[in-house]
Amino acid sequence: MKKNESYEEFVKGVWRDNPVFVQVLGMCPMLAVTNSAINAIAMGLATFFVLVGSSILVSSFRHWIPKQVRISCFIIIIATFVTIADYTLLALVPKVHKELGAFIPLIVANCLILGRQEAFASRYPTRLAVFDAMGMAAGFLLALFSLGAVREILGDGALFGVKLFGENFEPWVIMILPPGGFLTLGVILLFFNWFKYKKDEFLAEVAEAERSS
Amino acid sequence: MKRKDPDLLLFHAPLLRQGMTTPKAMRDVLYALAPATLASLWFFGLSAALILGACIAGAVAAEWLFAQREARGESLRDASGILTGLLLGLTLPPGLPLWMAFLGGFVGISLGKAIWGGLGHNLFNPALLGRAFLLATFPIAMTTWVPINVDGGFLDVYPGNLALPFMQAGADGVTAATPLGMMKFEHTVTPLADLAFGKVSGSLGETSGLLLLLGGIFLWLRRDLDWRIPVSILLTVLVFSAALSMVDAARFPTPLFSVFSGGLLLGAIYMATDPVTSPITPKGAWIFGTGTGVLVMLIRVFGGLPEGVMYAILLMNAATPLIDRYTQPRVFGRGAESK
Known part of the structure; x- marks a missing residue:
């Protein structure tokens, strides 16, 4: 029973309540760095680290944080982890750090991060x-990756810098530019909503069939 | 209980039926574009037919894909998808790979029309949106102009057309500059007769000015377009460039050159007048046309691009709801101050 519960919290963030595709949170990094x-x-990994770390601290301190100043306390905790992530990236992968800026x-x-502290x-x-934070962060990572992969494949003909289509590929310049982020995200959201619509339709049909039988 | 010959016929309002329907209006525009389309076949041979076909196929595919399943036939029958594809095709360079033309038609209908809710709900002209997408996505292929097919046979196809999907056209063939490009970057003026009859390099439909005007007159006679929009666009461009060439005749184009070069006639007659994306009120139409003309000249003369008709019309499309709101006619019987 207990194990099931944590599994639920994890999966909800990855799929059913995906922070990007369903809750449409964290749009700024979503559109800017993908x-x-x-x-x-x-x-995505930096966000994963910050979200899980600050969720652990916030949830362990939840009885000591005064209600009136909770937001500033959350922000201080989050900022601590962000600083750690910032310097870690700078030390390990300076090139990526420079691109993310x-x-x-x-x-x-x-x-997304502040929201999870406040709500969960x-x-x-x-x-x-912890499971909630991991689920949400994994969902965020998944969304970032799917957007980044689509944009890099179309915009550069490559994935992780490896050319996929040979030299003659015609790059879709718009996909690397900001409008490409909006377009790709819009199309992915379209598919999520369409999927949800179809699922609801299917569930309604099943319910109808059960009632009549 | 229907009788063939009733004693008394009962109708409800509206009793006055107008013959004009959406499919009819769309078909009229297709007829009006026929001369210019034939001219593009004449000048660019089979390539023109292939590009137009690919655009129409893309537009119709998107139309079919995004329509409600039960309304599919209906949304195809009003010919608006075909019209969008044809208009888009006429704005494309003849050497463009066919897969890009298909993609442009598909994006034009899906992003330009379907996601807004279908015909009549879109804010921007779908054909121009498709072209804007293509221009932002493939800037090099979209600005590579080939010379017209003067000596070659009809069946000669530009090698760029046949590039495989997702592949480049490759750096082959001869390229030529459009009259506007020559004006802007080399300061050479193309003779007016060539511009009027279409013996110039350029996109499929922008070469022959007179045939486009002919189609415009047909549409005006059929009452399919608001004459105020093309007239005000062309007048603004004439006045603007007359003023400029008075300042410095060597640097700036002559008024007639401005009107006949580039996609101005195509845009002014067939795209700016799209009833969905242009203002309804007469006063609004004047504002819309003047604004478009000014933007066209500003982009052409002072901007970085040789041609600005597309962005001018798209920008004014965005302003259309606002123009419509502020040019509402006064309700009859109400004072001006009691608005």
Whole structure:
């Protein structure tokens, strides 16, 4: 029973309540740094680290954080982890760090992270909060990666810098530029909504069939 | 209980039926474009037919894909998808790979029309949106102009057309500059007669000015377009360039050159007048046309691009709801101050 519960919290973030495709949160890094798959992965991992780390701290301190100043306390905790992530990336992969630029410090302002602290970590025990954070961050990583992969494949004919189609590929310049982010995200959201619509339709049909039988 | 010959016929309003329907209006525009389309076949041979066909195929495919399943026949029958494809095709360079033309038609209908809710709900002209997408996505292929097919046979196809999907056209063949490009970057003026009859390099439909005008007159006689829009666009361009050439005749184009070169006639007559994306009110139509003309000249003369008709019309499309709101006619019987 217990194990099931944590599994639920994890899966909900990856799929049913995916922070990007369903809740449409964290749009700023989503649109800004997904012009290549490697940037998207780096951003996703940094966010993963910050979200899980701050969820652990917030949920362990939840009885000591005064209600009136909770947001500033969350922000301080998040900022601590963002600083760690910032310097780690700078030390390990300086090239990626340079490409991501201002968007690493801006993880602090990602509403997905603050939202999880406010809605989940500050109300639930640490174990559940960790699974929730991991699920949400994995969902975010998945979304970033799918956007980054589509944009890099179409915009550059490559994935992780490896050319896929040979020399003669005609790059879709718009996909590397900001409009490409909006277009790709829009098309993916379209498919998610269409899928949800079809699923609801199917469920309604099943319910109808059960009622009549 | 239907009788063939009733004693009393009962109708509800509207009793006055107008013969004009959407499919009819769309078909009229197709007829009006026929001379210019034939001219493009004449000048560019089979390539023109292939590009137009690919655009129409892309547009119709998107139309079919995004229509409600039960309304599919209906949305195809009103010919608006075909018209969008044809208009888009006429704005493309003849040497463009066919897969890009198909993609442009598909994007034009899907992003330009279907996601807004279908015919009548779109904010931007679908054909121009498709072209804007292509220009932003494949800037090199979209600005590579080939010379017209003067000596070659009808069946000669530009090698760029046949590039495999997702592949480049390759750096082959002869390229030529459009009259506007020559004006802007080399300061050579093309003779007016060549511009009027279409003996110039350029996109499929922008070469022969007179045939486009002919189609425009046909549409005007059929009352399919608001004459105020093309007239105000062309007048604005004439006045603007007359003023400029008075300042410095060597640097700026003559008024007639401005009107006949590039896609101005095509845009002004067939795209700016799209009833969905242009203002409804007469006053609004004047504002819309004047704004488009000014933007065209600003982009052509002071901007970085040789041609600005597409962006001018798209920008004014965006302003259309606002223009419509501020040019509402006064309701009869109400004072001007009691609005």
